[in-house]
Amino acid sequence: xxxxxxxxxxxxxxxxxxxxxxxxxxxxxxxxxxxxxxxxxxxxxxxxxxxxxxxxxxxxxxxxxxxxxxxxxxxxxxxxxxxxxxxxxxxxxxxxxxxxxxxxxxxxxxxxxxxxxxxxxxxxxxxxxxxxxxxxxxxxxxxxxxxxxxxxxxxxxxxxxxxxxxxxxxxxxxxxxxxxxxxxxxxxxxxxxxxxxxxxxxxxxxxxxxxxxxxxxxxxxxxxxxxxxxxxxxxxxxxxxxxxxxxxxxxxxxxxxxxxxxxxxxxxxxxxxxxxxxxxxxxxxxxxxxxxxxxxxxxxxxxxxxxxxxxxxxxxxxxxxxxxxxxxxxxxxxxxxxxxxxxxxxxxxxxxxxxxxxxxxxxxxxxxxxxxxxxxxxxxxxxxxxxxxxxxxxxxxxxxxxxxxxxxxxxxxxxxxxxxxxxxxxxxxxxxxxxxxxxxxxxxxxxxxxxxxxxxxxx
Ligand SMILES: *Cc1c(COP(=O)(O)O)cnc(C)c1O
Numbered sequence: 316x317x318x319x320x321x322x323x324x325x326x327x328x329x330x331x332x333x334x335x336x337x338x339x340x341x342x343x344x345x346x347x348x349x350x351x352x353x354x355x356x357x358x359x360x361x362x363x364x365x366x367x368x369x370x371x372x373x374x375x376x377x378x379x380x381x382x383x384x385x386x387x388x389x390x391x392x393x394x395x396x397x398x399x400x401x402x403x404x405x406x407x408x409x410x411x412x413x414x415x416x417x418x419x420x421x422x423x424x425x426x427x428x429x430x431x432x433x434x435x436x437x438x439x440x441x442x443x444x445x446x447x448x449x450x451x452x453x454x455x456x457x458x459x460x461x462x463x464x465x466x467x468x469x470x471x472x473x474x475x476x477x478x479x480x481x482x483x484x485x486x487x488x489x490x491x492x493x494x495x496x497x498x499x500x501x502x503x504x505x506x507x508x509x510x511x512x513x514x515x516x517x518x519x520x521x522x523x524x525x526x527x528x529x530x531x532x533x534x535x536x537x538x539x540x541x542x543x544x545x546x547x548x549x550x551x552x553x554x555x556x557x558x559x560x561x562x563x564x565x566x567x568x569x570x571x572x573x574x575x576x577x578x579x580x581x582x583x584x585x586x587x588x589x590x591x592x593x594x595x596x597x598x599x600x601x602x603x604x605x606x607x608x609x610x611x612x613x614x615x616x617x618x619x620x621x622x623x624x625x626x627x628x629x630x631x632x633x634x635x636x637x638x639x640x641x642x643x644x645x646x647x648x649x650x651x652x653x654x655x656x657x658x659x660x661x662x663x664x665x666x667x668x669x670x671x672x673x674x675x676x677x678x679x680x681x682x683x684x685x686x687x688x689x690x691x692x693x694x695x696x697x698x699x700x701x702x703x704x705x706x707x708x709x710x711x712x713x714x715x716x717x718x719x720x721x722x723x724x725x726x727x728x729x730x731x732x733x734x735x736x737x738x739x740x741x742x743x744x745x746x747x748x749x750x751x752x753x754x755x756x757x758x759x760x761x762x763x764x765x766x767x768x769x770x771x772x773x774x
Contacts, residue, residue, distance in 0.1 A: 341530030430465030505762025533578025542582025604671030
């Protein structure tokens with residue numbers, strides 16, 4: 316029978332909804348985050364069969380587990396094929412340690428994976444209902460451009476993007492500001508966390524209800540399910556799958572995830588809950604080390620304001636997806652970051668390894684991986700790889716164990732860091748060529764809510 320998982324709010328004060336509703340709403344009415352009521356699972360045989368399937372086919376299989384009842388199978392298949400028409404290189408670094416490059420999409424960021432599925436799925440569900448939406452997104456760099464491209468020129472959707480004016484690179488900015496049409500971009504005088512707070516306040520403002528606001532940030536469950544797919548994909552291509560007929564053990568893989576708002580980490584946790592054999596999830600962060608501290612101290616404090624680091628898309632002092640993780644481990648965290656019920660910290664410490672990486676270590680890692688392995692990493696991927704190296708030493712991981720570290724953006728998006736550390740100006744992927752010369756348009760505003768509200772009412 317076709318499946319339709321229901322989604323509840325982490326604040327436990329909103330009705331349950333199906334995927335389409337959760338996707339269109341973004342944040343639940345009680346300001347909580349939508350979580351699946353249960354996480355559907357694959358059998359070992361289904362996971363083994365992925366080794367002969369394309370990425371689009373694996374995506375379709377994962378999506379079907381959550382919302383096959385809500386969208387016709389052939390529509391979903393066409394949508395996945397259309398969304399996932401680019402490469403996912405798995406680059407060997409040494410032994411059985413790999414980099415998964417998630418940077419071949421239209422904005423050269425891993426955020427294209429979720430963005431492209433979300434744009435198409437939202438358009439589908441809005442058409443069904445004859446409605447329209449205004450998407451609000453706060454971005455620390457790459458979300459904005461991925462969202463802008465994912466929703467560009469869709470007839471039922473307008474997009475307003477807020478970014479902290481000093482925290483994105485020229486290329487990141489141009490990827491958002493050169494599209495125009497239904498894409499409205501605003502630079503605020505503030506930090507990413509200010510932008511995120513402004514967006515959150517707009518969602519709960521009754522004066523704006525007629526605008527049909529929704530989010531495409533990683534607070535939207537529609538971001539997380541597509542982000543579960545590439546873990547299955549990497550596993551299907553690299554793991555010794557075991558042999559179902561002889562019942563031999565299925566290999567467990569370890570993934571390392573450079574993290575900011577923890578959307579990508581939740582994707583990995585969802586994949587694990589769906590049955591993907593995962594040994595450990597490594598969470599690499601920059602100086603914003605609130606998660607590492609939380610695991611150590613079993614208490615949580617945000618970092619306010621967040622710390623500026625080279626890996627700028629991860630400058631997040633209070634990851635919004637932490638509430639989902641806490642929930643999954645039996646606890647509860649409200650939207651302000653207060654832990655109302657303790658999660659199972661012992662289980663979290665068993666499942667995760669967290670490391671905070673300094674900017675100096677990040678630079679050193681960019682140098683070392685290039686000089687030793689001829690593997691080019693940008694700052695976010697380098698934070699990840701440094702965490703892998705540290706984990707291999709700390710946990711005495713053998714050559715045979717499979718570790719896959721995510722590269723979340725293309726090195727050409729961070730040319731200064733690459734030139735400074737290895738003296739090479741990375742070649743731009745085709746999607747980014749000529750972008751600096753294109754005319755751009757964006758507005759500027761103070762980092763406060765009143766200004767943002769005026770802007771939205773006049774849009
Ligand atoms: C957004 C982003 C991250 C962090 O991803 P989360 O899912 O928010 O943890 C890491 N690297 C890059 C390049 C990003 O754009």
